[in-house]
Amino acid sequence: MTGPAGVLLPGFRGTTLPRWLAARLDAGLAGVCLFGPNITSADQLRRLTADIREHNPLALIAIDEEGGDVTRLHAATGSPYPGNALLGRIDDLALTEDVARQVGSELARVGVDLDFAPDVDVNSTPLNPVIGVRSFGAQPGLAARHSAAWVRGLQSAGVAATAKHFPGHGDTAQDSHLALPVVDVPLAVLRERELPPFAAAVAAGVEVVMTSHILLPQVDPAAPATFSPAILGGLLRGELGFDGVIVSDALDMAGASGTTGMASAAVRAIAAGCDLLCLGTDNDDRELAELEEALADAPAARRADAGARVRALAERLSRAPRPSFAGEGVPLERIVGAFDVRPGVRVERNRVLIALETVPNIAVGTSPWGPAAAGAQVLHATAESRPDVPAGAQPILIGKDNHRHAWIRDYADAVRRAHPGALVVDMGWPGEDRRYAEVATFGASRLAGQALLAWLEGTAR
Template identity: 55%
Template sequence: MSPAPNVDAVLLPGFRGTTLPDWVADRLRNGLAGVCLYGENVESDGQLRSLTWQIRQANPDAIIAIDEEGGDVTRVHYVDGSPYPGAALLGRVDDVDETARVGRSVADVLSWIGVDLNLAPVADVNSDPRNPVIGVRSFGADPALVARHVAAFTRAHEAVGVATSVKHFPGHGATSADSHLALPVVDVSLDELRQRDLPPFRAAIEAGARTVMTSHILVPQVDPDNPATFSSRILGELLRGELGFDGVIVTDALDMVGASGGIGIPAAAARALAAGCDLLCLGTGGSAAQLDAIADAVGSGVEPARLAEAAARVARLVGSLRGDRSEPVSGPVAPGADRMIAAFEIAPGAVPAPDALLVVVETVANIAVGDAPWGPPEIAGIPLLRIAAGDPLPADLAADAPLVLIAKDVHRHPEVAALAEVVRASRPGSIVVDMGWPSGPVEVATYGGSVGVGAVLLHWLDAVGWRG
């Protein structure tokens, strides 16, 4: 009988720093499947290319994965902010050719850097506007719209040679909790799941997605006992059986509370593998000791045949990643400013006073987004004030001075919503701009918070007579 594969052959850890740690290089040389890069691993394009070269030197077959969704969630542009519009705004433009152009542009950049697996696109249908973790990462709230744009983004990536990981199966859009911090529950029937949440995943699979990422959510009417990542019912019967997916099933990061809370990462890894996952994304801050603990847990809790099956699927993925790649054809692209502005939601008469001050209200970003820059870019000659949510406006600001108050997801932050009401009531000529997913009274909703969308917002302000 053949010996069981090395458990490292199905692991995708993260690490600290902007150079390759010795422990990761050692594991790569001995069969580690690859690594997942995060914002903390990035300081410049040149440094990122150097890092991927170091990884390839240790293991030419290593999978290098990253989250580059083309909008608010960015890793490549973590230092300066993303130039792309993001899924929700693309969904409102609703031109699949534009979505494909953006997808191709993102893939070109990843290919140039040396990344071969993009943990994107988001196929979740954002059916709950209170959703604290999906929101503008989704193409929209209509399953058919989401499906056609997910397919366009996927095809564009796969055509370049960069694999996609469509996420978060079977759908994270109806949650009001963040699986980084808790275990969300989506209490819907299988029929509703099929009608609302599964169509975008089916479309992505038909478009050639080579991997699908799981979600750490509980769907009790489908499997009352196991989150999707640990559910053979959801992964085996739904994803493999009903949707016919035969590629690699990737876990969402196992350091999230929705997966490892209360049991730890090693036990979560064993449960995910036993349920049918093939490639285990471990999250940030890994270590050799963590990988050793996972190997022990898998050795005692997973059948060797299941491990061998997962390792074989990962090996097939690696083989497919080593084919010819298309040459990059462009830098960052986006729909024209006028098309994006037409997709903004702008209340009638929403024009700020010409001298209104831009005030950006910083709220705590969800873990998926992190601390990447967002909103209007810093431009010489344009006064821009940033304050933390809950902080008062500066005392030296005139009591009736008009403001352009800019925030994300105003309705989800009571202190921001309260400030918005005060500004409207006491400062004539003010407007409130929501650069998240709106649900409540705002004058302008951009459906995206990236720096690229922030630049388009400045273009609109200039067009309506604002001078700052």
Template identity: 50%
Template sequence: MTAGTPLSSPNSTPTTTTTTPTTTPDSTVVTEQHSPALGVLMPGFVGTTLPDWLAELLRHGLGGVCLFAHNIVSPAQVAALTGAIRAANPNAIVAIDEEGGDVTRLHQHDGSPFPGNAVLGRIDDLDVTVAVAREVGAQLADVGIHLTFAPDADVNSNPDNPVIGVRSFGADPASVAAHTAAWTSGVQAAGVAACAKHFPGHGDTSTDSHVSEPVVTADAATIMNRELVPFVAAVEAGTRSIMTSHIRVPALDPDSVATFSTTILTDLLRDRLGFDGVIVTDALDMVGASGTRGIPAAAVEAVAAGADLLCLGQRGSESEVAEIAEALMSADRAGRLPAGRLVAAAERCLGLAQWAAEHRPVDRSHTTATYERLTDPQRLAASFTLSERARSALAADTRPVRWVRIDPELNVAVGVTPLGPFFDGGAVPSLVVPVDDRAVAAEYVAEPGVTTLVVGREFHRDPGALDAAMAIAERSEALIVDMGYAHSDHVDIATFGASRRIGEALLRLVEESA
């Protein structure tokens, strides 16, 4: 199949037209015969321009490309990149992980201009949530991106969850459901497909599927009445896609990780919840997916279970994609995939790309104006929690402000991005306490007549960071600011997000009191 040619029906036999093969360095061959398999694959790549190998696979029918922070320099560069992808295959899906908050790819280098889900849940105004999502979508549409892996529909049912936290709208299923539906409607109104994640719910885990295989131990009734409620709302709101999670949920399927579970993806999501859009896997290079089986085997298991679009990870290669495509075709030929399953999956992916092409927005001026009005920094700051000590200090203090930045431990989902107010042009720290040397906190000595704010994220996860913050606070009567979910009694200000937009709100709060 050449790019742009519709696939055969789900019950038909894939085309066997032979063309001149493309030979990879290790002699792996990609031909037109691989097109049904290529049509469900979405690799990442290294670089800021389209590599020749990826352009060639796109011409052979590669289903999509996922962009990461290392692929992004500027809006103009991203637009040129997505234009090159569409030129190679007009029906390729261009996706990105842009949640509108701490998890950002388009703005990872300078900080996200959006408040995240936890703040939106605390404001609890669905009009604000719609406006944020619509502005996220408008920015993505401007640079040619079709699909964003958002909203995060997880209920933050375990407050110590190491990977969800502020990415969730909150701990109440009904509230999370309402905001999930609102975010879905907003981003899709901008012509960008939503992807509710991480099905069937990653919020009640104690480990991160990027580096392990988490287990949800809740019973089936709890999962149905808690974790699944926002996903039902997303389906009812018309989400074009839903992302799987690499977690075990024994109450639903005692044998398989969700991404590889027919019970969870087909019986529950397709048949019981009635979802007929694209099922996208979380990245298959994550430990929770391929740590014990390898990516080609993971790809086969995911498609067999009901997944349609396979996110392969950040740093793909021609040989890797070819190996995965051949594993899928071999499994199809050997009957290890249900009859018609591979072609049906590729057709769903094609349908998603065509939906995006038909839903391009015309004018975003009203969208941006509404967004700016509804996310005024003062309104965002009203969602913060302040201790009595902080309220008293900020109300009475007119002294100069000094900032200390305590760098948080790396969160794989968030990546490396400016912490809250420390974006270019924002607050300038008097001291930076790095992850690998918390002892430098002892170097900070407060100047006479200043107010010190010590800023970090989720101090309860990093005892060394909390000790450093408390040592500074004791010596200088500093205020401790946690830009995540705060679970420490020593925190004076909790912002429930560390994006640039939330950092601006924090700066406004402090400046107006100074």
């Protein structure tokens, strides 16, 4: 892989390899990033990844498979794994490593060799709109232990792990897909709170670290992390001693290219220290041509170093053993044991489940979640439409991050006035006001939905 193409990782539309993308792989494109709409089945995905490697045997094939709310392999059904927040609450490092090994083995079987996981951010604010249950927890030490375990498990299956989003996306109340968040804290706070999970992942041998499109004015007042030599070179390469591949978060995000455009963002990212440029979900031939032309103006030594690091990673992964591993799954009792249930909560025999549907963040997408993903019959409430509660039934209101949505708080209050026995469940990261999280599950994957149903039925407590 040589030239500007050797640092580009585009997404594409469809479930088969487009001709334009095949031609660019023939010419040395670094690889591709797959998303839920690219996948219909394991067999289809194996054919797609084989086709990609037919055009470039060293192509990196990347995916966001976090093993919880963020899933691409199971985008149509919901994930069968517990996400990071549940694993952190269970706090069994062997289990975390085992789950990651199962994820890695599943990815290896379908031809994926680079996973943009784990999310090692410390979720230090419950108002975070994009991290939440993707985090192992709010305590740096806990997050560090489980980050290292997840890296070990995934990479034992021959799939490269990615610690993200450096130097930490946990202390934000904005989504960098939509804006440029600012984390205005001293470097000492970063070292104490945000950096320990990244340091633990580096010590565990993580192959890749992903940047964040976040401005840290007390570290670099001029450039977000993705474009900051002080953060990528000074903190990540220098202080943490990371010598692997630095990949940008998607450059089509507003926090990266919203004011400058993709071409300028690509050049700035390479110049700052990124090696591999994740471009987004829906790129095309014209856009890649523009990016390659722009990258010709990036510093030649930096571009050559980036290409060499990407090439070395691809060569290592092409030789990596991929042992088959079939896990036994996680017992529902262990998931239920990680729930936070307020004292005095009662579940009635005659009940109706009402899913509180909000606009999902871009990272999570539209995967089925909660009891509906687990096959239960539910009613649906939105900001615009609320179902009638059947007479005599206990309403079980089930949402995600309920405290962040005014209409959910108002709706829950109104339902309680009409039905004093109503129960409110939060399958996201709960806020401090537990009126809107009498039961907090810390995850909404299909497995978490199955566990919630078992808890409601009394078969797992």
